[in-house]
Amino acid sequence: xxxxxxxxxxxxxxxxxxxxxxxxxxxxxxxxxxxxxxxxxxxxxxxxxxxxxxxxxxxxxxxxxxxxxxxxxxxxxxxxxxxxxxxxxxxxxxxxxxxxxxxxxxxxxxxxxxxxxxxxxxxxxxxxxxxxxxxxxxxxxxxxxxxxxxxxxxxxxxxxxxxxxxxxxxxxxxxxxxxxxxxxxxxxxxxxxxxx
Amino acid sequence: xxxxxxxxxxxxxxxxxxxxxxxxxxxxxxxxxxxxxxxxxxxxxxxxxxxxxxxxxxxxxxxxxxxxxxxxxxxxxxxxxxxxxxxxxxxxxxxxxxxxxxxxxxxxxxxxxxxxxxxxxxxxxxxxxxxxxxxxxxxxxxxxxxxxxxxxxxxxxxxxxxxxxxxxxxxxxxxxxxxxxxxxxxxxxxxxxxxxxxxxxxxxxxxxxxxxxxxxxxxxxxxxxxxxxxxxxxxxxxxxxxxxxxxxxxxxxxxxxxxxxxxxxxxxxxxxxxxxxxxxxxxxxxxxxxxxxxxxxxxxxxxxxxxxxxxxxxxxxxxxxxxxxxxxxxxxxxxxxxxxxxxxxxxxxxxxxxxxxxxxxxxxxxxxxxxxxxxxxxxxxxxxxxxxxxxxxxxxxxxxxxxxxxxxxxxxxxxxxxxxxxxxxxxxxxxxxxxxxxxxxxxxxxxxxxxxxxxxxxxxxxxxxxxxxxxxxxxxxxxxxxxxxxxxxxxxxxxxxxxxxxxxxxxxxxxxxxxxxxxxxxxxxxxxxxxxxxxxxxxxxxxxxxxxxxxxxxxxxxxxxxxxxxxxxxxxxxxxxxxxxxxxxxxxxxxxxxxxxxxxxxxxxxxxxxxxxxxxxxxxxxxxxxxxxxxxxxxxxxxxxxxxxxxxxxx
Ligand code: HEM
Ligand SMILES: [Cu+2]
Numbered sequence: 001x002x003x004x005x006x007x008x009x010x011x012x013x014x015x016x017x018x019x020x021x022x023x024x025x026x027x028x029x030x031x032x033x034x035x036x037x038x039x040x041x042x043x044x045x046x047x048x049x050x051x052x053x054x055x056x057x058x059x060x061x062x063x064x065x066x067x068x069x070x071x072x073x074x075x076x077x078x079x080x081x082x083x084x085x086x087x088x089x090x091x092x093x094x095x096x097x098x099x100x101x102x103x104x105x106x107x108x109x110x111x112x113x114x115x116x117x118x119x120x121x122x123x124x125x126x127x128x129x130x131x132x133x134x135x136x137x138x139x140x141x142x143x144x145x146x147x148x149x150x151x152x153x154x155x156x157x158x159x160x161x162x163x164x165x166x167x168x169x170x171x172x173x174x175x176x177x178x179x180x181x182x183x184x185x186x187x188x189x190x191x192x193x194x195x196x
Numbered sequence: 197x198x199x200x201x202x203x204x205x206x207x208x209x210x211x212x213x214x215x216x217x218x219x220x221x222x223x224x225x226x227x228x229x230x231x232x233x234x235x236x237x238x239x240x241x242x243x244x245x246x247x248x249x250x251x252x253x254x255x256x257x258x259x260x261x262x263x264x265x266x267x268x269x270x271x272x273x274x275x276x277x278x279x280x281x282x283x284x285x286x287x288x289x290x291x292x293x294x295x296x297x298x299x300x301x302x303x304x305x306x307x308x309x310x311x312x313x314x315x316x317x318x319x320x321x322x323x324x325x326x327x328x329x330x331x332x333x334x335x336x337x338x339x340x341x342x343x344x345x346x347x348x349x350x351x352x353x354x355x356x357x358x359x360x361x362x363x364x365x366x367x368x369x370x371x372x373x374x375x376x377x378x379x380x381x382x383x384x385x386x387x388x389x390x391x392x393x394x395x396x397x398x399x400x401x402x403x404x405x406x407x408x409x410x411x412x413x414x415x416x417x418x419x420x421x422x423x424x425x426x427x428x429x430x431x432x433x434x435x436x437x438x439x440x441x442x443x444x445x446x447x448x449x450x451x452x453x454x455x456x457x458x459x460x461x462x463x464x465x466x467x468x469x470x471x472x473x474x475x476x477x478x479x480x481x482x483x484x485x486x487x488x489x490x491x492x493x494x495x496x497x498x499x500x501x502x503x504x505x506x507x508x509x510x511x512x513x514x515x516x517x518x519x520x521x522x523x524x525x526x527x528x529x530x531x532x533x534x535x536x537x538x539x540x541x542x543x544x545x546x547x548x549x550x551x552x553x554x555x556x557x558x559x560x561x562x563x564x565x566x567x568x569x570x571x572x573x574x575x576x577x578x579x580x581x582x583x584x585x586x587x588x589x590x591x592x593x594x595x596x597x598x599x600x601x602x603x604x605x606x607x608x609x610x611x612x613x614x615x616x617x618x619x620x621x622x623x624x625x626x627x628x629x630x631x632x633x634x635x636x637x638x639x640x641x642x643x644x645x646x647x648x649x650x651x652x653x654x655x656x657x658x659x660x661x662x663x664x665x666x667x668x669x670x671x672x673x674x675x676x677x678x679x680x681x682x683x684x685x686x687x688x689x690x691x692x693x694x695x696x697x698x699x700x701x702x703x704x705x706x707x708x709x710x711x712x713x714x715x716x717x718x719x720x721x722x723x724x725x726x727x728x729x730x731x732x733x734x735x736x737x738x739x740x741x742x743x744x745x746x747x748x749x750x751x752x753x754x755x756x757x758x759x760x761x762x763x764x765x766x767x768x769x770x771x772x773x774x775x776x777x778x779x780x781x782x783x784x785x786x787x788x789x790x791x792x793x794x795x796x797x798x799x800x801x802x803x804x805x806x807x808x809x810x811x812x813x814x815x816x817x818x819x820x821x822x823x824x825x826x827x828x829x830x831x832x833x834x835x836x837x838x839x840x841x842x843x844x845x846x847x
Contacts, residue, residue: 014415015338015416016339018411018414018415019338019411022406022407022410023407025441025442026403026406026441026445030445030448033446034449037475037479040472040475041470041475044463044470044471045470046463046468046469046470122462123460123461123462123463123469124469125469125470126463126466126470126472129456129457129463129464129471130464133453133456133462133464147822151829155829155830168829
């Protein structure tokens with residue numbers, strides 16, 4: 001009980017980390033509820049196409065590969081920065097992460113656009129509403145993450161030695177891994193049952 | 197309705213409230229008050245003070261005070277709605293009354309929404325903001341800039357709510373917005389959209405508040421303040437904040453899905469194309485029931501502080517109060533289904549949720565006994581905060597018992613959707629939550645401004661509120677048992693009529709209670725010399741906030757207090773010792789920032805744009821929010837060094 005009491009000395013960064021964990025928890029619940037809704041809605045095809053008719057294994061594999069790879073590169077970015085290695089290397093890994101993330105988004109948008117033009121847009125059925133919302137919410141998070149990476153790249157170049165910037169990178173890394181985990185959920189709850 | 201245009205979406209002249217003179221008057225009063233305020237500030241030449249002292253301030257005390265002011269304004273607005281409904285039902289026996297049904301529906305929807313989201317939530321958040329850092333001996337909250345963002349998002353939601361009276365109409369779907377009725381097919385127009393966006397935007401602000409206070413309480417306590425030495429109000433705030441972080445995502449999800457249905461034609465809750473309206477009930481009440489405890493737990497905390505101080509005794513059963521609070525918080529996630537017992541779950545499911553609901557009454561009962569034992573043999577001072585607390589203890593017990601009755605599914609079948617339910621939840625939120633907030637407002641007012649509030653007017657306010665509440669809501673238990681459904685704009689049953697007249701008289705007494713609150717404030721500001729408290733400790737308090745000056749400096753404590761037991765400050769006074777503290781030091785305090793108000797503005801644009809389909813405005817709002825956040829992350833020198841005792845360190 002006493003362990004948290006002497007707090008005046010604790011650094012601001014650790015407070016930010018703690019706060020960020022709480023945010024992630026709250027976000028995880030948000031995703032959990034959307035997942036639950038998806039599960040409830042998944043039989044509601046309303047005569048429209050289901051995942052079996054729509055999903056494309058190749059696209060899915062590529063998307064997943066890109067996102068998993070970007071999780072690795074962001075970890076490398078953080079690792080290089082935390083060990084005080086060259087800024088250039090850190091920035092390189094961050095740029096690579098951003099490219100991989102953007103690639104993921106492009107594939108996702110392309111797939112969703114295909115569904116829409118095939119008459120399987122989110123207005124078609126309860127199932128597709130839930131599908132688009134779940135995937136779209138994840139995609140929006142990735143897009144926000146890209147803006148965040150862009151900002152941090154600039155800040156790394158302007159203030160390479162700032163501990164505040166480094167700690168932001170740590171939280172971004174956390175965020176990125178979180179999105180990865182959510183995607184694995186999407187992969188195995190939304191896509192996989194339809195593809196096997 | 198005309199085709200939407202790019203520039204103005206579906207906004208046009210028909211949005212102005214010429215459809216009813218009552219609505220027109222309301223709109224004129226709203227606009228008049230707004231313009232009057234702007235004119236007053238200009239006339240007094242105080243724009244600069246307002247801007248740098250308040251609107252851009254990151255001081256948790258100032259933000260707290262702004263929250264409370266917002267809550268009091270919205271209390272008046274919500275009460276006007278309430279008394280209009282009471283008047284309508286007093287008049288509408290076998291007649292239409294003075295309000296057309298559609299307008300009546302807008303009024304109960306806006307009343308419920310305002311009271312929960314824009315009166316109760318800001319009130320409790322304001323008190324948390326003002327009090328918690330002081331009570332834990334901290335100089336600020338963990339994230340002062342985020343705190344300002346929370347406030348301004350709440351204000352943006354409240355702004356949308358108020359604007360809905362002037363431009364367009366408000367929802368007619370009740371404060372719960374149940375589909376399928378709230379879908380476009382049955383309720384086109386902007387009303388439900390106003391409801392969705394105002395609560396979603398303020399809900400995001402609330403989520404941030406929850407995170408902020410968990411970190412503040414767990415990480416910023418003064419040396420020596422272990423968890424079991426925290427004041428009860430801090431404990432209840434901690435539990436409420438945890439509930440916020442876990443529960444508010446459900447509100448965001450349910451309202452966002454409804455917005456997608458309405459705006460983009462999706463099928464989450466529609467009756468066709470595979471929608472599932474029942475899922476909305478689940479999502480909404482997964483948030484909704486914990487929300488009740490988010491509102492009431494901090495009020496319990498306030499009662500605990502007040503009871504101990506004004507009984508001049510240590511709080512009885514502190515440990516049991518802590519555990520009771522934690523248990524209530526936990527259980528509050530297990531009972532949401534009791535809000536729709538009648539919607540087709542099986543008897544066993546109903547039984548489980550019914551029992552879970554009744555179990556909550558146990559820790560609540562423990563609390564009531566703890567408060568009574570604290571008073572037992574205490575030297576009780578009957579100051580206004582104490583009056584509200586005692587009033588709460590008497591009236592709340594009735595509400596608790598009717599709640600247990602409602603938790604029994606067979607009884608619920610005959611009382612659900614009747615005024616019995618209306619009486620029950622007002623019995624919870626008025627004596628339970630609101631009395632607590634008012635007690636807290638009167639208790640901590642001298643800390644905030646350096647003078648007490650007038651006692652006589654405070655006691656008058658209490659009596660009007662307590663008697664008015666009883667008269668306004670006990671009759672509704674009766675009409676409920678006589679089978680009167682809620683939300684009736686007119687009726688033909690003569691047996692209900694006399695009770696509804698009584699209820700209207702009760703509302704008139706509550707009106708006098710609100711007038712008394714206003715008088716109390718006015719008289720106290722006028723007589724502030726007489727009511728001044730120079731000691732910083734006007735009530736012989738026990739907790740840390742009373743150990744610093746009133747009003748406290750921006751950094752709360754010149755030297756950080758050292759805590760050795762639960763009521764360290766009181767113990768120091770008993771021993772005639774000064775409060776133990778750390779050596780004097782220098783530290784950093786945040787400078788003002790415009791980021792909060794800019795993000796609030798952006799949130800308002802997003803909401804207004806989405807409601808009226810003015811998409812460029814919504815996009816601009818998002819852009820403003822993103823730009824502000826990025827800009828803020830580049831800002832350097834956001835803090836200033838303070839050394840208490842040196843002059844010129846703050847302006
Ligand atoms: C100040 C005195 C108050 C009066 C006279 C009052 C009166 C009323 C009335 C007449 C109704 C409509 C009942 C019906 O459906 O037949 C109502 C509904 C409601 N009130 Fe109050 N109320 C008061 C305070 C509050 C407070 C403080 C809160 C919450 C913190 C609150 C929350 C609600 C809610 C949520 C509804 C339900 C709205 C709906 O049907 O969607 N009220 N109130
Ligand atoms: Cu409930």
